[in-house]
Amino acid sequence: MEAFEKRLLKLSQNGDRQAFGELVDLYKDKINSLAYRMLGNLQDAEDIAQETFMRVYANLHRYDDQYKISTWIYRIANNLCIDRIRKRKVRRNQLSLDAEITGTDGLEYYDTIQDHELTPEQQFLQQEVQEKVKQAILSLAPKYRTVMILKYLDDLSLQEISDIVGLPVATVKTRVHRGREALRKKLRDI
Amino acid sequence: MSCTEIQSQIHDYLDGELSHQEESRFKEHLNTCAKCHQHLLELEKTIALVQSLSHVRTTRDFTEKLLARLPKEKKRQVFAFWMKKHPLVVAASIFILFMIGSSIFSWYGEDRELQISSNALASHSLIVEDGYVYVPEDKVIEGDLIVKHGNIKVSGIVKGNVIAIDGKVLLSSTAHIAGKTEEVNQLLDWIWYKIKSFGYAVVTP
Numbered sequence: 001m002e003a004f005e006k007r008l009l010k011l012s013q014n015g016d017r018q019a020f021g022e023l024v025d026l027y028k029d030k031i032n033s034l035a036y037r038m039l040g041n042l043q044d045a046e047d048i049a050q051e052t053f054m055r056v057y058a059n060l061h062r063y064d065d066q067y068k069i070s071t072w073i074y075r076i077a078n079n080l081c082i083d084r085i086r087k088r089k090v091r092r093n094q095l096s097l098d099a100e101i102t103g104t105d106g107l108e109y110y111d112t113i114q115d116h117e118l119t120p121e122q123q124f125l126q127q128e129v130q131e132k133v134k135q136a137i138l139s140l141a142p143k144y145r146t147v148m149i150l151k152y153l154d155d156l157s158l159q160e161i162s163d164i165v166g167l168p169v170a171t172v173k174t175r176v177h178r179g180r181e182a183l184r185k186k187l188r189d190i
Numbered sequence: 191m192s193c194t195e196i197q198s199q200i201h202d203y204l205d206g207e208l209s210h211q212e213e214s215r216f217k218e219h220l221n222t223c224a225k226c227h228q229h230l231l232e233l234e235k236t237i238a239l240v241q242s243l244s245h246v247r248t249t250r251d252f253t254e255k256l257l258a259r260l261p262k263e264k265k266r267q268v269f270a271f272w273m274k275k276h277p278l279v280v281a282a283s284i285f286i287l288f289m290i291g292s293s294i295f296s297w298y299g300e301d302r303e304l305q306i307s308s309n310a311l312a313s314h315s316l317i318v319e320d321g322y323v324y325v326p327e328d329k330v331i332e333g334d335l336i337v338k339h340g341n342i343k344v345s346g347i348v349k350g351n352v353i354a355i356d357g358k359v360l361l362s363s364t365a366h367i368a369g370k371t372e373e374v375n376q377l378l379d380w381i382w383y384k385i386k387s388f389g390y391a392v393v394t395p
Contacts, residue, residue, distance in 0.1 A: 025253055030245065049248060058261075180204070188232040
């Protein structure tokens with residue numbers, strides 16, 4: 001798999017768009033899922049996924065092969081998600097002067113900023129549980145959201161997550177622990 | 191083992207990082223403490239719930255849409271990349287461009303006065319007349335004869351090359367030229383000639 005991806009990357013670097021398309025196909029659903037779980041709506045998720053691969057393409061020659069290709073792509077996507085969340089927050093703060101919720105270690109910080117519109121997903125999921133889990137994850141502060149998604153939806157190792165977020169493994173581990181506890185409190189009554 | 195200790199171990203347990211011994215003591219406690227047991231169950235349920243979330247597929251034309259959005263100047267990017275990998279070719283190309291540029295300049299830049307370059311000048315074996323440089327029948331020119339902005343007429347012997355730049359070479363039946371005869375009348379010929387003569391200079395110092 002690794003070798004196959006590296007070959008696609010090399011071809012892409014030489015201007016082979018079909019090879020680049022194949023590389024995109026390998027990762028588009030994973031990146032889309034990450035963005036969806038980070039942002040909570042399908043339109044934003046696909047925007048971010050598109051933007052992620054645009055950046056991958058623009059930076060093909062800057063890929064550092066000490067990391068896995070997947071790590072590099074996840075990293076770009078995660079940064080774009082965090083950025084998008086930050087911009088939303090700024091926009092929200094400009095709209096209303098609601099006081100920030102402090103003293104919760106950031107875990108509950110983004111409780112209020114999910115999109116409540118009915119997404120197509122809701123129509124066919126029709127599963128209360130899935131919706132609750134989704135909302136619980138969205139209620140975490142972004143830094144916890146990222147590690148929980150990467151660990152439990154993408155099944156990545158702590159080392160890979162550490163490479164993606166650019167923080168020590170120990171920090172990632174602490175975030176997983178805290179994230180688990182925060183989610184437990186929200187989900188234990190299901 | 192106290193509940194507080196268990197609380198601090200519960201996540202290590204979930205991460206699979208407890209030693210054998212620690213794990214058996216941990217489980218021993220859970221058997222006797224409903225509260226800690228409940229805590230662990232809740233965490234395990236939480237993990238299972240998060241893992242139950244499905245991946246979300248992109249729309250079907252995601253990749254086509256993306257490829258259509260990519261910048262069109264990929265040729266330029268590829269070229270830039272290629273240039274980075276072949277610095278020698280780039281240096282050589284720049285040099286040749288420079289040569290061509292300076293040749294063009296010298297083609298137009300000089301005044302159009304007749305110029306002769308030959309080592310026979312001193313021996314007075316050449317006759318210059320009416321825009322012609324004439325090598326008489328009885329004369330022998332030892333080296334090359336190069337004339338710029340004028341014609342050459344040869345009746346004698348030239349042991350080197352005869353080259354007319356911006357002019358013509360006329361040979362009579364008695365003429366004998368050991369080297370080559372060349373007329374350089376076009377700008378392109380001139381550039382080519384400059385590059386060639388530079389090449390010879392490099393190859394035969």
